[in-house]
Amino acid sequence: MMNCLILLVIFLAIIVLVRLMKIVDLAGELRGHVEEEVTHADNQFNAFFFILFMLFLFGITVIPTYMYRNYMMTPPASEHGQSIDNLMYFTFAVIGIAFFITQTLLFVFAYKYHAKKDTKAFYYPHNNKLELIWTIVPSIVLTAMIIYGLSVWKNVMMDAPAEKPIVIELFSKQFKWIARYAGTDNELGSFSYKKIIGVNELGIDSSDTRSNDDIIVSGEFHLPVNRQVEFHLRSQDVLHGAFMPYFRLQMNTVPGMTTMLKFKPIITTNDMRGIMKDDKFDYLLLCNKICGSSHYNMQMNIVVDTEADFNNWIKEQKTFKSEEATKAEITKTDSVKVTAVLEAVKIEKK
Amino acid sequence: MAHQEHAEEHVHHNDHDHDHEESFVSKYIFSQDHKMISKQFLVTGMIMAVVAMMMSVLFRLQLAWPGESFKILSFFLGDKWAPKGVLDPNMYMGLVTIHGTIMVFFVLTAGLSGTFSNLLIPLQCGARDMASGFLNMLSYWFFFVSTVIMVISLFVQDGPASGGWTIYPPLSALPTAMPGSGMGMTLWLISMSLFIVSALLGGLNYIVTVINLRTKGMSMKRLPLTIWAFFVTAILGVLSFPVLLSAALLLMFDRILGTSFYLSDIVVNGEIMHFEGGSPILFQHLFWFLGHPEVYIVLLPALGIASEVISNNSRKPIFGYMAMVYSIGVIGFLSFIVWGHHMFMTGMNPFIGSVFTFTTLLIAIPSAIKVFNYLTTLWKGNLRLTPAMLFCIGLVSTFIAGGVTGLVLGDSALDIPVHDTYFVVAHFHIVMGLSAIFGMFAGIYHWFPKMYGRMMNNKLGYAHFWLTIVCGYGVFIPMHILGLAYVPRRYYANTEFSIFSGELVNINHVVTFFAVVGAIAQAIFIFNFFHSIYRGKKASQNPWQGNTLEWTTPVEHIHGNWPGKIPEVKRWAYDYSKPGYEEDFVLQTVPLKEGEQEGEGH
Structure with a gap:
């Protein structure tokens, strides 16, 4: 019941929001100013929100990770476990760096270059040198990851153990x-x-x-x-x-x-x-x-x-x-049906 | 509806001599016009998306508060599937399965490709319609019938298919193994077979149209990146969907005729089955041979839309046009040789696993190139932050966030502990559930004026975007923590294990909170969409000051798209803010000035 109420309240809140926006729009039309599709205020507002959002994104990535650090990647209890975990840390370091750099660039660009009056974008269709850089750098990093990853994989899955298992x-x-x-x-x-x-x-x-x-x-x-x-x-x-x-x-x-x-x-x-x-x-x-x-x-x-x-x-x-012998004994006394029934009851209970 | 239909027919009768006047049926239902078919795909896709999203809310409630009673569950599922408001384990599996199927196939394949390939391929290539309007119509109707069958399967006695959207046999092949493998599974397979027919008819049409029906001057190098993306997507679909059909057919044979393609040495419920010599792993190979290209069938159109919308709203040419085209091609090619990374833990030979690790990690290179090119397109732009543009920036953000974790899962050694955990769920939802969906939203906001001749409300668009991206990340970033705590996916409840309950339950509360708010936020979009169709501000011919051909067509839809001759193309699609021009855009139909370099030449 409580949950239904909460849902209802959220729903009503959205309806109110919609009506408010409608009123704002109508008021704008009444005042009679000719609107562009996107106003200067819209651009500023959304650009600012991108910076706020970036902080939210980094927050929701870092804070829970820190809070739950003891629950993730619990201590490996097998011989090869540590090597998998090391590979995991290495991979997370690489993708973490890539993640934070590119997300920062994305949101900072979205903020910094939002449209202003009387500015024109810079015509810049391509640059072979840049393209080459961001083809080669990821290639090198990935080569390292592939080689490291496959060596661990081979060790865990394919190499024959030294002792008899x-x-x-x-x-x-x-x-x-x-x-x-x-x-x-x-x-x-x-x-x-x-x-x-x-x-x-x-x-x-x-x-x-x-x-x-x-x-x-x-x-x-x-x-x-x-x-x-x-x-x-x-x-x-x-x-x-x-x-x-x-x-x-x-x-x-x-x-x-x-x-x-x-x-x-x-x-x-x-x-x-x-x-x-x-x-x-x-x-x-x-x-x-x-x-x-x-x-x-x-x-x-x-x-x-x-x-x-x-x-x-x-x-x-x-x-x-020996188990088979006892079971054969039990069968003679015909109690196997009883155990079967007991088994069935146990499964049902589960 | 019936009344309207009657009235329209009546009008038609009176206007006998106007032969271009169409009846209601041929205009709105069995339409062969690509613009109408695209709207049909979109609206059907949206309805299915709402159904699948509601399902996710239902099972998220169970995951956050396992075993607790919810009115909403008994309201939607009734006493049989939610006795006393507590979700039944079999129905939980059913909901998860159908949620995945609908989202991947009906929303992100048909809803995304079907809508925008249909709308934009003729308009941006400069064609009067698709190569075959009739096949195009069939494509929609096969899709429609398949959605109807899938929805019917929700109501059969034993419940819908519930072996996961990947329907691995033997579970999906043996009706005695779980209730959902009975009638529900049969309907799933029929529905999916019809869907494949639809995807093939559509895909062949897209390919033929792009190759043959480009207007004069529209060389492949002048195609907008949207068309390149749809083109490669269609090729992927045509090459991979038939393999899924064969997989589904063999599974039907195993179920109906008693063959043993996927089954061997099986005892279920004390019954020794006759199957011998088949292999469940064969099914997985066939399924993922489609399944992995499918991920890019879902993603590439979204990336294509993003290229167009980002360039248009940055008022800058897309950076590295040719590099973008090559990236799309390379991603398309590689997507065919990576399917094994779904199968590292299936008992497949570990050596083959290492080959798939290699090919899988290679995909990161073209993906990285695309991301850097998007970033450079934004750099020093004059960004007009329309709702479509916001969704595209969100798409780039989520594409990065979902892409990097692919490097963990694609690495066979790292897949050992996180395979089939929530880490996987988080990864593919960020890529498909956020990135690809954001591409779809961006496309709708951007091309709405072309589809309906009116504008969508920007303010509502902003509210929709910010709520969606905050909730989207709020749902899926914390899921990585569950994954790294090794919580398996597709568990009805985690309460049976002390290591997964305790503090970790709080994460499920947070996830469900964001999921519910995010789902409700979509109401803003749906309201905006339908309201704007009838009441939106009238659109001008080229509301976004775009360069591409669709903005040279009249606002009012006509059969054949252009009233007179089809315009001729004189330049590439990305001359935004080009020095030497007064305006910050130059239509593709404007001839090059004397001595002016085209495209990437400065």
């Missing part, structure tokens, strides 16, 4: 993430989407012995700090986006193909809580590709542990083989 599969479906560790053999068992039935959520081929020691977790998954990780990303239904902003990681998951990501976490969750001054801080895996009505709430916690904590945690997890 832990292999983890991140599996996505509407609206849930599931992680699968490759286990002691560090090899993921094969899978087929045709096997995604009932309890076998990932469609794992149980006849493939490599899958025996695989460990499947949902809700949250753990990573050891300072160890290279390789994610294999999969989707069972639509596109999803695996987005881990604090690690500066992002990659879509695509049904029908496996996409890859590699990185090394360098700060444990506990240390990060200290850095962020937030006891409840958790690393998150978000979905960042529109995937349906609960897209905005498709998440999984990531816990970065010390090596020892990680080893303890992973020991407590059940392997695919």
